[in-house]
Amino acid sequence: MGIDLSDLVDTGGSSQKKRIHVDEELYKLELERIFARSWLFLTHESQIPNPGDYFSTYMGEDAVIVARGSDGEIRAFINSCTHRGAKVCSAEAGNTRAFVCPYHGWTFGTDGALRGVPVDKAGWGADLDKSKLGLTPVAKVESYAGFVFGCFDKDAVSLKEYLGDLTWYMDSFTARGGVELLGPPVKSVIHCNWKVPSENFLDGYHVGWTHRPALSVLGGPMSQIAGNVDLPPDGGVIASTKYGHGVGVIYDAAPGLHRAPDYYMWLMQNRPQVETLLGEPQARLYGSHIASTIFPNCSFLHGTNIWKVWMPRGPREIEVWTWTMVEKDMPADLKRKIQKEAMRGFATAGTFESDDADNFQSVTEAARGTVTRRGALNATLAQQYDTRSDVLPGLVSEFIISEAGVRGFYSAYKDTLEAEDWADIKRRRADRG
């Protein structure tokens, strides 16, 4: 049973077969061609500030360690001993001089190099070439605005080029004083395909409907969109970028979902500085709510202060890891207030997240049906608004209730799955820039 990719996703990304959310074979291909080739979020520099600090995470289903070496450099390696394969680190974070394998005691430095093995000379004589037995490095590790990403494919474009037009949108809240993540992440299991939440963070359409219960008790300007009674008062924009990342901007709506007047004051107070630094359009974004997915599986919310990774765990399961994102120079008290609001909305008992999770599972569960999965998913909403803008980078829809971001995601999904290598990905995506 082969996979006919051309049958699964149409060229513009506006239609997909439901099978994409349940198929085992396709899932394996996604791990090979998407997760082993795309830039994947690892951690934020603020989480591993000192030499010897490390964080354990996953790239696709591959366990990796991200560590800051004694030279201050951040590296990442596969968390599996080069001897008999056990994980050399079972802790999720910490500070260490070395990773010692629990099985036979092989010891690796924070730079991944093999430092020592028990019974070295007595057992191997001079035959063990330790220089060839370091932990397998992640081919590329780079940062943008302190966000550390890794990529298994040495031929990939740089992280900055990969993020592309998305950096323009991210800069609006990272360029002034910088941001940091408050960890450790909250982690939970959702029985859904990883693409469902990834596309959901690009979907302005569900907000008024799925989140009607939360929005209606929240009050404030955002409550107007509960039940789609009204469109967001100041409008918004959806943009999708070359490699499948997207943003949904609700203008002037930060902090839309937080009951935190001091956060609003903070944004107002710092907006002129953003304007001086970047100009008016990006300063406006700073005071707006931005939802985004960085292809393939990392999402964030500016204005609701959330950073997430949807870790694939088979076609029908994910782990969601959630951090609070704050600006570095905020007073500690404001960080605490924002963390409380962010966790309340989007952690495991989240007033928003709980309703999302139920939908994620429902989409995935329904697609198990043999006949069901032959059917199509529709993402054609507001296609007539897809355009280019003189100001806003990317493919843009100036109508916020649009599936333009979802289309952009699946268009990159299809190209990344079909491409032979990174040169091919670049070729296929050339006209999307």
Next chain:
Amino acid sequence: MGRDVSHETYSEVCRFYYKEARLFSEQDYRQWLDAMVDKSIVYFLPIFEERYRRDRKAEPEFPPFIYNDDFSDLDQRIQQLETDLARRIDPAGRIRHLITNIEAFEGEAEGEISTYSNFLICRNRREREQTILVGGREDRLIKGPDGLRIAYRMITIPQRVILDSDLYYMM
């Protein structure tokens, strides 16, 4: 930890928790909030980090949590359920709360009781989705004119990765 409470108080504490478990099983969170929760409540469910025992990295400065609610936060959560708009809970799921290992001690202030208890919650929803959650609670109860009320609750769940898609229910 203070002295054990009297037999009489212990039995009052048990009756309080059994009633609470019944209200939770009936998902009657409004009555729970009205009758059993003090206005000063801090309802807290922190998460923890899996570190090596002898790790030397500083503890997180802003440790996250799943719940850090005050009275009005709880009230708003319950209001959200009461909107009758949440499709997640329609049809209603089924939930059963068991309470065990109840210990009760004299608190620091007059009329306060410190307790430990464990719970087992079995939630079943959407045809056959079922999760069993075991956890512990550390409470501070205060004795008012109309009986006991919860002034502080810290919930611990011995799962690093929560094996459930949401914990939007009281525990």
